[in-house]
Amino acid sequence: xxxxxxxxxxxxxxxxxxxxxxxxxxxxxxxxxxRAALSDEGKLYFNSVLKNIRNIENPIHWTPLKRFLKGKYxxxxxxxxxFKADGRQYRVLGNFGKERKQAVLLAxxxxxxxxxxxxxxxxxAFNRARLLTEGxxxxxxxxxxxxx
Amino acid sequence: MSERSxxxxxxxxxxxxxxxxxxxxxxxxxxxxxxxxxxxxKLTQKQLADEAxxxxxRISAMERPGEIKFALETLIRMAAAHGVGLVVKFVSLSxxxxxENQYSxxxxxxxxxxxxxxxxxxxxxxxxxxxxxxxxTNQLAGLKKEPQRIQDGGQEHTPNASAGLTSTxxxxxxxx
Numbered sequence: 001x002x003x004x005x006x007x008x009x010x011x012x013x014x015x016x017x018x019x020x021x022x023x024x025x026x027x028x029x030x031x032x033x034x035r036a037a038l039s040d041e042g043k044l045y046f047n048s049v050l051k052n053i054r055n056i057e058n059p060i061h062w063t064p065l066k067r068f069l070k071g072k073y074x075x076x077x078x079x080x081x082x083f084k085a086d087g088r089q090y091r092v093l094g095n096f097g098k099e100r101k102q103a104v105l106l107a108x109x110x111x112x113x114x115x116x117x118x119x120x121x122x123x124x125a126f127n128r129a130r131l132l133t134e135g136x137x138x139x140x141x142x143x144x145x146x147x148x
Numbered sequence: 149m150s151e152r153s154x155x156x157x158x159x160x161x162x163x164x165x166x167x168x169x170x171x172x173x174x175x176x177x178x179x180x181x182x183x184x185x186x187x188x189x190k191l192t193q194k195q196l197a198d199e200a201x202x203x204x205x206r207i208s209a210m211e212r213p214g215e216i217k218f219a220l221e222t223l224i225r226m227a228a229a230h231g232v233g234l235v236v237k238f239v240s241l242s243x244x245x246x247x248e249n250q251y252s253x254x255x256x257x258x259x260x261x262x263x264x265x266x267x268x269x270x271x272x273x274x275x276x277x278x279x280x281x282x283x284x285t286n287q288l289a290g291l292k293k294e295p296q297r298i299q300d301g302g303q304e305h306t307p308n309a310s311a312g313l314t315s316t317x318x319x320x321x322x323x324x
Contacts, residue, residue, distance in 0.1 A: 014252070014254070014255075040155070040158065040165065040168065041168040041171070041172060043151075044155075044168065044169060044172035044173075045172045045175070045176070045213070045214065048172050048173055048176045048248065049176060049213065051176075051248060051249070052176045052177070052180050052251070052253070055252045055253075055254065056252070056253050056254055057254055061183070061184075061187060061253065061254075063176070063179050063180040063183050063211060063212075063213060063253065064176075064212070064213050082212065082213075083175075083176075083212075083213040083214050084175075084212070084213065084214030084215050085172065085175075085214050086168075145152070146245075146249045147152060147245075148152050148155055148156075148245070
């Protein structure tokens with residue numbers, strides 16, 4: 001059927017990324033604890049960041065992606081998201097799960113002039129990624145809010 | 149009180165918080181669109197900076213959420229550099245939320261002017277009533293045209309509007 005040149009695009013539901021929080025075996029969730037302590041604006045940004053990147057296929061193109069960490073952190077392909085809200089630089093560290101399009105949030109922190117708060121944020125993310133790999137921790141799905 | 153209820157309460161009662169809410173969305177959506185447009189155009193930050201007559205670090209900062217406060221003029225310059233338009237309109241918060249929820253950086257539909265056929269060659273308005281023919285079309289378009297004359301071997305024919313296109317073409321020897 002070539003006489004009708006009108007092209008009809010069928011909407012294809014693109015598979016979205018799912019986000020999972022690192023959870024210690026004791027059931028404490030450091031990512032949620034960090035998020036809950038953020039300012040209201042920080043919380044809104046955090047949700048908007050995840051909402052924004054959930055349907056960007058290639059993580060390299062995630063708008064808030066700062067970098068993939070190098071050195072020992074590269075072993076677990078740890079990445080760093082950045083956003084600035086209420087005058088603070090926020091960082092979220094994570095890596096990829098075993099399932100397709102599964103992103104695991106390992107730690108949240110602040111950043112100012114090359115200093116992370118807490119200062120051991122990168123190492124915490126590294127250790128948590130290792131615990132997950134060794135099966136000594138778990139992760140829990142984080143639902144992105146679309147109602148606010 | 150749930151977190152959402154708290155936020156709604158603040159949104160209803162606190163102008164500053166409403167500004168924070170709007171900012172949190174736009175400061176993601178604008179950098180994301182700028183990045184999406186640049187990637188779609190296969191441009192480096194340096195190339196785009198040259199096109200927009202800006203410095204590359206400024207382009208980089210514009211693609212980082214919350215990094216800069218966008219001036220309307222900056223957005224206009226970026227739209228111009230990409231060869232696309234820009235719509236700024238005030239809407240309800242629910243419409244803004246719907247936009248955010250449905251937005252996808254991978255599926256930006258802003259076509260640069262060089263490929264914007266609808267803008268470059270807009271199709272003429274379709275006649276509403278076939279019997280009324282071209283006359284009504286011209287009225288719809290706000291045009292005043294002389295009746296179309298078709299030359300056929302030295303003879304001139306004036307198409308009869310009520311007869312339609314078929315008889316006109318037949319008269320002109322266009323349909324065999």
